[in-house]
Structure formats: C-alpha cells, structure tokens
Amino acid sequence: MGNSASVWLVIVLAVLAANTPFVNERCFAVISLKWFAVAKPLWARLLELIVLYFCLGFIAHALESGAGNPFPQGWEFYAINGCLFLVLAFPGFVYRYLKRKHD
Template identity: 65%
Template sequence: MDVSLSSWFVILLAIAAANLPFINERLFAAVPLGRPTKSLWLRLLELFVLYFVVGGIAYLLESRIGNVFTQRWEFYAITGCLFLVLAFPGFVFRYLRKRHG
C-alpha cells in the first residue's frame, strides 16, 4: 500500500470511527446493551477508545511504509481535536436533529 492510499484509508477510517458511537445503540457496533439508548458519557468513552484504535492502525501503516516519526503532545492534541470535529455530523444526527412526528 503506497503512502497516498494509506493516508486516505486512515482519513476514511477516522471519519467512520468518529461517527460510529452516535449512529448505533450498540457498544462498538457489536455488543448489545441492556437498555434501549446509550448515554452521552458512554458515547464519549467509546469515541475516546476509537481514537486510539484509529491511531494504532495509523501507526502500523506508517511503520510498514518506512520510518516512524516520534510524536509529542502537540500531535495528540491536534489529532484529538480533529477527531472531535470529524464526530460532529454524528453528534448532530443524534442530538440536534429535529424529529418530526
């Protein structure tokens, strides 16, 4: 997999993972919960875990391409904020959309 393809793969994976907690009512889209709806705190915890899953996949792809660059706290602050921005459409769909009927 070349650099361009792996970059687009990580971006699309991040978009899907950031919106996943808001689209369905299962934990990580696999584990059914005993109640009909997930709380916001559970969705945020799921979003936090998925951030690190996507980061791990991106790290593995980067290590397969070549040298892995060391990252400091600034990198994680920026990518964390970017992950929250990518989650905004799912948040709007779940909490801000007007329901008719």
C-alpha cells in the same frame, strides 16, 4: 499499499470511527447494550469515542511503520489529532442530538 492509499484509508476510517458511537445504539457497532433502558447515554458514547480514537491511532502508527520509520510525535500532535477527531465526530453528534426526532 502506497502512501497515498494509506493516508486515504486512515481518513476514511477516522470519519467512520468518529461517527460510529452516534449513529447506532450498539457499543462499537457490535455489542448490544441491553442494560440501558432506552438508549446509550452520552457518557458511553464519549467513552466509545475515546477508545476508537486510540484504536485508530494504533492503526495509523502500524501503517506508518509499514511504510518506513515512524516519526516521533510530541504532545502537540496528539492534542491536534484529538481535536480533529472531535471535529470529525460533529456530524454524528448533530444527527443524534440535534436533528433526529426523538419519540
């Protein structure tokens, strides 16, 4: 896979992973959470968002390692990357809590 294709793959996966906790009631879009009475609470969505952030980071690091030597990153990279992931999650958050009609 070329460098351009891996960059676009990571971007598309980031958008999907950031919005997945907010657009469905299943954990990681696979596991049914039957012990919650009505809907998945916000803390479960945020926990899922954090886990998906680290999974996406692992995938991006694996793609970078496959293309050559990965660059060493400092805490600044991860802070900016985490903020960008939260910005990508904003459309799903708006859909879930601000726009959608709740019965």
